[in-house]
Amino acid sequence: MIRLRYVVLGVALVAGYFLASGLIARHHLERAKYDVEQLRSSLLASDHASAHHWMTAAQSQARSAHRWLAGPAWAGAAHLPWLGRPARVERGLADVAVRLAVDALPPAVAAGDALTPSHLRRHDGAIRLDVFRAAAAPLARAATAADTASRQVATLPRSSWLPAANHAVSSAGSLIDDLRRVLRDAGDASRLAPDMLGGAGVRRYLLVVENDAEARGLGGLPGVTAVVSVANGRLRLSDFHNNSYLVGLGKVAVDLPAAFRRTFAGDKVTTDFRDTDLSPDFPIAGKVWLAMWQAKTGERLDGAIAADPTTLSYLLDATGPAKLPDGTTVSADNVVSLTEQTIYSHVRPLAAREAYFIKIAQAAASQVIDAPHGSAHALVAAMSRAVTEHRLVLYSARPAEQTTLLATPLAGALPRTTAPFVAAIVNNGQASKLDYYLQRSVSYDRTGCSVSGMQLSTVTVRITNTAPEHLPAFVTHRSRSTRDDPLGSERLRVALYATAGAELLNATLDGSQLLVRPGSDAGHPRFESDVTVNRSATVTLVFHLIEPKSSAPPLIWRQPGVTPMTVDVAGRRCG
Numbered sequence: 001m002i003r004l005r006y007v008v009l010g011v012a013l014v015a016g017y018f019l020a021s022g023l024i025a026r027h028h029l030e031r032a033k034y035d036v037e038q039l040r041s042s043l044l045a046s047d048h049a050s051a052h053h054w055m056t057a058a059q060s061q062a063r064s065a066h067r068w069l070a071g072p073a074w075a076g077a078a079h080l081p082w083l084g085r086p087a088r089v090e091r092g093l094a095d096v097a098v099r100l101a102v103d104a105l106p107p108a109v110a111a112g113d114a115l116t117p118s119h120l121r122r123h124d125g126a127i128r129l130d131v132f133r134a135a136a137a138p139l140a141r142a143a144t145a146a147d148t149a150s151r152q153v154a155t156l157p158r159s160s161w162l163p164a165a166n167h168a169v170s171s172a173g174s175l176i177d178d179l180r181r182v183l184r185d186a187g188d189a190s191r192l193a194p195d196m197l198g199g200a201g202v203r204r205y206l207l208v209v210e211n212d213a214e215a216r217g218l219g220g221l222p223g224v225t226a227v228v229s230v231a232n233g234r235l236r237l238s239d240f241h242n243n244s245y246l247v248g249l250g251k252v253a254v255d256l257p258a259a260f261r262r263t264f265a266g267d268k269v270t271t272d273f274r275d276t277d278l279s280p281d282f283p284i285a286g287k288v289w290l291a292m293w294q295a296k297t298g299e300r301l302d303g304a305i306a307a308d309p310t311t312l313s314y315l316l317d318a319t320g321p322a323k324l325p326d327g328t329t330v331s332a333d334n335v336v337s338l339t340e341q342t343i344y345s346h347v348r349p350l351a352a353r354e355a356y357f358i359k360i361a362q363a364a365a366s367q368v369i370d371a372p373h374g375s376a377h378a379l380v381a382a383m384s385r386a387v388t389e390h391r392l393v394l395y396s397a398r399p400a401e402q403t404t405l406l407a408t409p410l411a412g413a414l415p416r417t418t419a420p421f422v423a424a425i426v427n428n429g430q431a432s433k434l435d436y437y438l439q440r441s442v443s444y445d446r447t448g449c450s451v452s453g454m455q456l457s458t459v460t461v462r463i464t465n466t467a468p469e470h471l472p473a474f475v476t477h478r479s480r481s482t483r484d485d486p487l488g489s490e491r492l493r494v495a496l497y498a499t500a501g502a503e504l505l506n507a508t509l510d511g512s513q514l515l516v517r518p519g520s521d522a523g524h525p526r527f528e529s530d531v532t533v534n535r536s537a538t539v540t541l542v543f544h545l546i547e548p549k550s551s552a553p554p555l556i557w558r559q560p561g562v563t564p565m566t567v568d569v570a571g572r573r574c575g
């Protein structure tokens with residue numbers, strides 16, 4: 001009896017040791033995870049004092065967790081066939097945390113110090129290229145260390161008898177993947193920036209400012225164009241034109257994917273500049289724009305840039321307002337309404353309106369290029385926001401650069417992925433300017449998981465036309481095919497882009513069967529239909545899909561517009 005008592009006491013002590021040390025180590029790991037999250041936010045915000053603080057804190061917490069789990073008792077427990085899986089997870093995560101804190105975080109913070117926005121511009125306004133060159137090497141080291149950490153996490157058990165351990169592996173993997181993306185994007189930018197900003201010779205890019213009041217897949221109707229010249233980091237804009245400059249050229253020779261050509265065979269994507277961006281996949285439009293510019297001028301440019309008035313509002317918020325020759329102030333608060341609403345009622349003749357739009361673009365561009373040195377941080381944040389929202393995108397005519405760009409949000413490319421994917425894209429179908437008043441929402445719901453490797457999902461798209469009465473005729477314009485629609489109504493081409501390999505089971509519009517035109521774009525099935533939305537009305541489109549089973553969260557592509565699209569995701573994941 002005495003021996004049994006000692007055995008029970010021994011088992012209790014061992015269990016207590018494992019429980020106490022495991023809980024203490026888990027606390028340190030959670031603190032390290034929190035510190036890394038804060039470090040990532042500090043790096044994105046270019047807050048380098050905070051970045052150094054959170055790096056030191058993460059290193060301390062990771063080492064503490066590792067010490068608690070480094071003894072022979074935990075090593076032995078981790079080798080038990082089934083019971084030891086949680087122990088293996090805890091030890092593995094502690095080892096990953098130390099390696100990440102020691103090998104990845106210091107070079108990442110060093111690169112962040114080099115890329116401080118206040119260091120990016122010289123006092124004459126030119127962009128410093130040496131800071132990008134200085135950051136490239138440490139970012140490469142940090143990215144390599146993060147990749148190694150990701151592979152280590154991938155070897156850990158994800159299905160043990162302890163749910164908390166399973167969640168810890170998943171959470172650590174997501175955090176490291178986010179950090180890898182930040183490091184990869186920053187590294188790509190650091191490698192590309194010196195040459196793309198004219199460090200090895202003058203670069204010239206076609207800038208197209210789109211008008212979201214007339215929706216296109218990329219965002220809005222291609223409007224004002226200009227050429228951006230960059231030499232050793234110094235920017236200059238010239239050759240401002242309205243969109244009619246590139247209209248009437250006929251079909252241009254450009255190599256486009258066969259699936260894209262079939263899907264848009266009935267459209268003027270290679271013949272009419274105003275319809276070149278029906279697809280939300282920017283590399284297509286960028287390639288066509290450069291071909292059109294060369295057909296018009298004989299000049300081969302180095303790339304293309306697209307932006308919209310909302311991008312200008314973000315930039316003007318960073319730099320302060322611009323002034324037009326007539327004394328009008330163009331600011332972050334009014335540039336969108338001025339260019340996409342007010343201009344149609346206050347500037348009547350088309351030629352005068354186009355000239356006025358060019359003046360706004362020129363004034364805003366000059367304000368950004370000549371911005372005070374102290375606004376660099378705000379400018380970087382403004383551009384980052386515009387890139388994240390697909391409002392500011394870049395295409396390079398140089399294949400090696402474009403390949404690198406495609407891995408970043410700046411490319412504006414639809415993701416080539418097998419993960420669940422949804423994009424609800426609207427194109428104006430009547431040449432009106434009513435999309436200034438458009439409101440859109442998208443919801444994605446996994447409605448069932450089958451045993452055949454597929455899952456059921458439902459995508460609901462709601463579109464509301466909030467246009468007021470008594471708008472100018474130019475705004476409510478109806479084409480020949482929509483002339484019988486009520487005044488103020490809008491004809492839209494609504495296209496649902498779905499998961500690769502998905503099939504449409506059925507679609508409805510306000511409860512009635514909806515006929516769609518199937519197609520394919522950027523590796524995604526595409527289902528399009530013509531929809532009329534009357535003034536003050538809302539239409540609801542519901543798409544029932546069967547798609548490859550996946551436990552990954554869905555990727556929802558937000559098409560830019562005057563009013564941001566709202567998104568909702570529901571339903572369980574299918575493993």
